[in-house]
Amino acid sequence: MFLYDFTELTSKIHAGLVSSLGEGLLTTTIELSIAGVVVLLFYALVGLFLVYLERKVCAFFQCRLGPMRVGPWGLLQTIADFIKLMMKELITIKSADQLLFNVAPFIVIIASFLAIGAIPFAKGLHALDFDIGVLYVTAVSSLGVLGILLAGWSSNNKYSLIGAMRSGAQIVSYELSVGLSLITIVVLAGTMQFSQIIIGQTDGWFIIKGHIPAVIAFIIFIIASTAETNRGPFDLAEAESELTAGFHTEYSGIKFAFFFLAEFMNMFIVSSIAATVFFGGWMPFHIGGFDSFNHIMDFIPPVLWFFGKTFSIVFLMMWFKWTFPRLRIDQLLTLEWKYLLPINLVNILVMSLCVLNGWHF
Amino acid sequence: MVEEEVKKKFEAVEEYFINMGPQHPSTHGVLRLLINLKGEIVKDLKPYCGYIHRGIEKMCERNTYPQIIHLTDRLDYLSAHQNNEAVCLLVENALEIEVPERVKYIRTIMSELSRLASHQLWWCVMGMDMGALTTFFYGLRDRERILDIFEENCGGRLILSYNCPGGVMYDIKPDFQKKVKDFLTYFKKKLPEYNELLTGNVIFVERTRGAGYISKEDAISFGVTGPSGRGSGFSCDVRKHCPYSAYDKVQFKEILYSEGDSLARYKVRMDEMLESISIIEQLIDNIPEGDFAVKMKPIIKLPEGEYYQKVESSRGEFGVYVISKGEKNPYRIKFRSPNFANLSALDKMTRNSKIADLVAIMSSIDLVIPDIDR
Numbered sequence: 001m002f003l004y005d006f007t008e009l010t011s012k013i014h015a016g017l018v019s020s021l022g023e024g025l026l027t028t029t030i031e032l033s034i035a036g037v038v039v040l041l042f043y044a045l046v047g048l049f050l051v052y053l054e055r056k057v058c059a060f061f062q063c064r065l066g067p068m069r070v071g072p073w074g075l076l077q078t079i080a081d082f083i084k085l086m087m088k089e090l091i092t093i094k095s096a097d098q099l100l101f102n103v104a105p106f107i108v109i110i111a112s113f114l115a116i117g118a119i120p121f122a123k124g125l126h127a128l129d130f131d132i133g134v135l136y137v138t139a140v141s142s143l144g145v146l147g148i149l150l151a152g153w154s155s156n157n158k159y160s161l162i163g164a165m166r167s168g169a170q171i172v173s174y175e176l177s178v179g180l181s182l183i184t185i186v187v188l189a190g191t192m193q194f195s196q197i198i199i200g201q202t203d204g205w206f207i208i209k210g211h212i213p214a215v216i217a218f219i220i221f222i223i224a225s226t227a228e229t230n231r232g233p234f235d236l237a238e239a240e241s242e243l244t245a246g247f248h249t250e251y252s253g254i255k256f257a258f259f260f261l262a263e264f265m266n267m268f269i270v271s272s273i274a275a276t277v278f279f280g281g282w283m284p285f286h287i288g289g290f291d292s293f294n295h296i297m298d299f300i301p302p303v304l305w306f307f308g309k310t311f312s313i314v315f316l317m318m319w320f321k322w323t324f325p326r327l328r329i330d331q332l333l334t335l336e337w338k339y340l341l342p343i344n345l346v347n348i349l350v351m352s353l354c355v356l357n358g359w360h361f
Numbered sequence: 362m363v364e365e366e367v368k369k370k371f372e373a374v375e376e377y378f379i380n381m382g383p384q385h386p387s388t389h390g391v392l393r394l395l396i397n398l399k400g401e402i403v404k405d406l407k408p409y410c411g412y413i414h415r416g417i418e419k420m421c422e423r424n425t426y427p428q429i430i431h432l433t434d435r436l437d438y439l440s441a442h443q444n445n446e447a448v449c450l451l452v453e454n455a456l457e458i459e460v461p462e463r464v465k466y467i468r469t470i471m472s473e474l475s476r477l478a479s480h481q482l483w484w485c486v487m488g489m490d491m492g493a494l495t496t497f498f499y500g501l502r503d504r505e506r507i508l509d510i511f512e513e514n515c516g517g518r519l520i521l522s523y524n525c526p527g528g529v530m531y532d533i534k535p536d537f538q539k540k541v542k543d544f545l546t547y548f549k550k551k552l553p554e555y556n557e558l559l560t561g562n563v564i565f566v567e568r569t570r571g572a573g574y575i576s577k578e579d580a581i582s583f584g585v586t587g588p589s590g591r592g593s594g595f596s597c598d599v600r601k602h603c604p605y606s607a608y609d610k611v612q613f614k615e616i617l618y619s620e621g622d623s624l625a626r627y628k629v630r631m632d633e634m635l636e637s638i639s640i641i642e643q644l645i646d647n648i649p650e651g652d653f654a655v656k657m658k659p660i661i662k663l664p665e666g667e668y669y670q671k672v673e674s675s676r677g678e679f680g681v682y683v684i685s686k687g688e689k690n691p692y693r694i695k696f697r698s699p700n701f702a703n704l705s706a707l708d709k710m711t712r713n714s715k716i717a718d719l720v721a722i723m724s725s726i727d728l729v730i731p732d733i734d735r
Contacts, residue, residue, distance in 0.1 A: 062494070159379070242720050326492025
């Protein structure tokens, strides 16, 4: 059915390893390391590209050109910046809590790295696929707040502490909305496994199949996940005009780059989850019953579908970051607890009724 | 009793001090605020001035009157033209010189262009302080056109020094009128864009409404003038109450809002931009022919006495007070800078508001720090 299937490739690699080394610990270790290295490389590349994308997108919103000097259209700018950040001095403040101060950036980056393993990029191109995928991703991506809190606390700086306090309140609240809006779709899909969720969208994406409640869930997911990734208009933890740089004021060099990269990767992760859960991930655009149309759509590789959808959502998130002013902390919490959460709960009820009575496509 | 003591101790511990500035992205200069915070709530606030004190008033006492003009540029650099005008008017009134009509018209047009440029910069900085970075570039894009007009006619872009006692330094260029009219048609198209981006934004309105309230009585007693005072309903427009230059020849409204919050101050400035456009439009086609300056004596000596002249700068009432002993330089000079008075009301405005609001309120009263420290 699908023309571009990566299962064949992976099973061939597996068969080759088994025939030369035999089943055992060594084969598993090699396979896991290959997967790990591939994901790591992918992580770094997407991170660099996202930084470039953000600079270009924001430049075009602001009547500028953005980076133009390093490489054609400034394509090598982020690489140059990355090298600069690698070579910078790592300043550790005397009065900071040394252990926590040094551990915090790693917690943030590991949390986002763990989450990326569970995302299916194409059929068979999937590092982790288990039956509680959705739960796993929400659980792992919320670990990042620990790093932010530790960074703010251990910096021994009042501005950082305010930033960390804000992000604690913010991320813990918006976690609820992210989880509940995903549950709305899980109710429709009947499974938490990402590969099954995608297979369930063979005859139409969930945002079309689940009509009104699914659209509401998508809007809530986008708002809440923007808040969870600490991006504008919810970037209160950084809030450069109020708190200079919030929780990462005192970090320099590559440790600062870790926070920076993790923020961009978190944006990529939430966008890819939104693409997977609401827009079918790598699943081409299908309409139930139109077999010839569906077959034509299958010719477009699933990897293209996946990245097309994900980067459209990334663009959407950049769009409102560069347009809206920042919210205040009390307005932020009011929005979550008084509006998003009740709407979300009612939405789940509506979706359950739809599923029970078969009111969906 | 013990409980109360413990509670008192805890409250004392809960409050903490934080230094905002002199190096901080949103104090827009080297203002230092010592803020007493409880959580995120501002309990009280003390501004510490003097980080950019250059002793301009003392320097003025050593210099001659034409030299003083170049120093007033450095006070409030965004209303350099109005500041120059104040000194020139003072000298002209003291010597009882009547300047040609042409000078009055040019001065008024230049003042209003300065006001437009200043309000544009204020608008883009206000957006930036609240996290909408895009506004910054939109405002600067349009301000650039005014600065180009200044550069062509005055020789400077920010520090103009275009006025001199008895007139202006040089005559306007032949295409001045055309360029200004071109700019006005361009800017009238762009102003709705400003409104779309910030004025109509729900987040912006929610953040500024009710924030930084100051009543009319307080505004008067603190001496809050300019758009910040008019946002509280304090009618203080010098252009209206004591007209100078060509302001008595034009029709314009004094914008007054009674809410007294940041949103009202924002709206006053947005409406003032429209008023400035209409003032320029009334004058630009009718600039009379004539001299651009009166011939003055090479050494200007003011007769003995005390003089005061006020003008409406972009931020409020700018006054110059001079005591002359009949010398070529003033015996004592004092500038009444609008920002200093406006800053004094900041504590009153920000009490019990969030630290995020403090930044928004500060940009709503549009402080320029070199004018405070002088």
